[in-house]
Amino acid sequence: MGQEQEQERALLERVPSGLFIGGKWREAADGGTFAVHDPATGAVLTQVASATADDGRAALDAACDAFPAWSTTPARERAETLRRAFDLVQERADDLALLMTLEMGKPLAESRAEVTYGSEFLRWFSEEAARVQGRYGPTPEGTGRMIVTRHPVGPCYLVTPWNFPLAMATRKIAPALAAGCTVVVKPASATPLTTLLLATILEEAGVPAGVVNVITTRQTGPVSEAVLTDPRLRKLSFTGSTAVGQSLLRQAADGVLRTSMELGGNAPFIVFDDADLDAAVEGALAAKFRNTGQACTAANRFLVHSSVADDFARRVTERVEAFCTGRGTEEGVVIGPLIDDDAVERVHALVEDAVARGAVLRTGGAPLDGPGSFYPATILTDVAPGSDVLREEIFGPVLAISTFDDEDEAVRRANDTPHGLVAYVYTRSLTRGQRMIERLESGMVGVNAGVVSNAAAPFGGWKYSGLGREGGAEGIDEYLQTKYTLTGDPFA
Known part of the structure; x- marks a missing residue:
């Protein structure tokens, strides 16, 4: 085995193969696994856990349990956690780039560029976390005072694609955590390894148990249905094809979920x-x-x-x-x-x-x-x-x-x-x-x-290309909901 092959094998051995639920690595409920392939050779890189519907529900349980504490964590603390994650991604840039090239196939120079781009969402939203604001003022009639406040939407389900394994994960996870939300992340089955390694980095950065949960699976339909039909879920973010996005929107309609959809283009x-x-x-x-x-x-x-x-x-x-x-x-x-x-x-x-x-x-x-x-x-x-x-x-x-x-x-x-x-x-x-x-x-x-x-820019489309925006000042809004309070006139 040559030096490059040894380096690749050593990296793959450092990547967890299980599900990350409630701050712990575990096997799938039925012990199932699936293979991750190198598209440049067809060779099997490794085997990872294939979550069941029960695992999906367990991940949502963990996100719901962690939500009260994380949503009330001071914004500055959430910001510092995301900034530590940014620094750690920078330190692990070589590992992340090589891993993306192995499981997705892109040239190593482009993988390095994706690490730069993807890590920037962690830094950008670490800065946005402390900028969530409301407003206060009199009603036009002068009969009371309006208070407008912003609050995290709640537990979120984030479905990421295979073509940008790091950037699509950080583009969703970072604003969610900045806003005070907890998440269940389901990476594409073709490229789950980068997200699994990212989970270890987020844990090292100090993200509390249950705030970020990662479930890899070949049973996408049953797992997603189990999560989407749970009334505790409040947000769905998906990047992928228009056809799959339309199907997920139909499922999200029953729960009246907040949705962000970054779909196909032409x-x-x-x-x-x-x-x-x-x-x-x-x-x-x-x-x-x-x-x-x-x-x-x-x-x-x-x-x-x-x-x-x-x-x-x-x-x-x-x-x-x-x-x-x-x-x-x-x-x-x-x-x-x-x-x-x-x-x-x-x-x-x-x-x-x-x-x-x-x-x-x-x-x-x-x-x-x-x-x-x-x-x-x-x-x-x-x-x-x-x-x-x-x-x-x-x-x-x-x-x-x-x-x-x-x-x-x-x-x-x-x-x-x-x-x-x-x-x-x-x-x-x-x-x-x-x-x-x-x-x-x-x-x-x-x-x-x-x-x-x-x-720093709002990413998203019109028409069949999607709903909502990721990135920019607009990106954190997708994970916030607005509350209006009227108080009586204090001078009456």
Whole structure:
């Protein structure tokens, strides 16, 4: 066994394999486990506990028991706990980055970037914890005094996706804890290890027993149903596909739960004829190929003005053909594996449909042989309207280009989707940029920027792309409820 393999094995041995409930590590109620795979090789990394519905209820029991004390803990103490967690994540950055690369496949450089991004939510919300405010003042009639106060919503169920295992966990856990809520976290079964390691860090930072509970499972439906149907639960936060989000919203309706939904996207990337093409190409590569295209914010439809489309396509193709594809731990790798073989088949089907409808394949376009779930960076041009690759979220390294002739057409086509998470615009015109901000039906817009995510900014979408916001000053509001009190006029 080489030095790298020994390092990987030693790290995996330090990651807990059980459920974290009430401050203790335990097996699943029925002793069940499931395998976690390396998508770059197909090899089994380790086995972790597979929670049952009873385990889900036990985790909620722990969160409910811990809620009275945590919700009344002074905000400064909660803030200092989150700040300690931030510091510890920084100290364990190498372990967390390597673990994400092993279980999810992203290049190690991107995993390190995710540690930086994900830890920032712990620091940001440590600062927001002490800023929760209310207000006091007379009624307009002068007959009494209004007191408006903010309170934690209660125990929360946080369901995180596989594509950003650390950042999606901290983006939900940090504001919940800052607000005084307790949580049950269910990470994706494909990538549970990062969340399990994060749980040990939160415990070391001083998060009390029961405040954060982590349940890993292959039985997602029964476990989630057990938690969601419990009347003590008061909040659901989910990141994932629109279809699953809709199903969870239906279940949440019976309990009238507060919900935050960060769902699918179909982001347009619009390049106008006056754009700085060098900047547009750099933005396109970042917006499309970050995380091997497996991001809800990934640019999905490239709408390029007909006068610059050929030049743009030539430039991105030259850059993409130089990409190195391989296991994320290898030096220089830009494109890692997709999460599994089903993802490869789905992406390839989208490419085949586009080509069958007349699209030109510039590079890539076929699954790679050998172990692992690899699909190469792919460029398509002349993509016809109605192609599946323009209508569905690709979630893979495929850059599909079609053309437009004027601004109105670009706006119409960009908005022609039930989704509205993010949109990207490249133009040198300030006034055009301002118009696009106003006209695009999207919760986030990048103007001459290919990456928009920031812990200090409100992340979320319009239409079928979700409800609520994560990050920014708005992020903590999702975990707070408002109480209004009227007192009689003290001078009467």
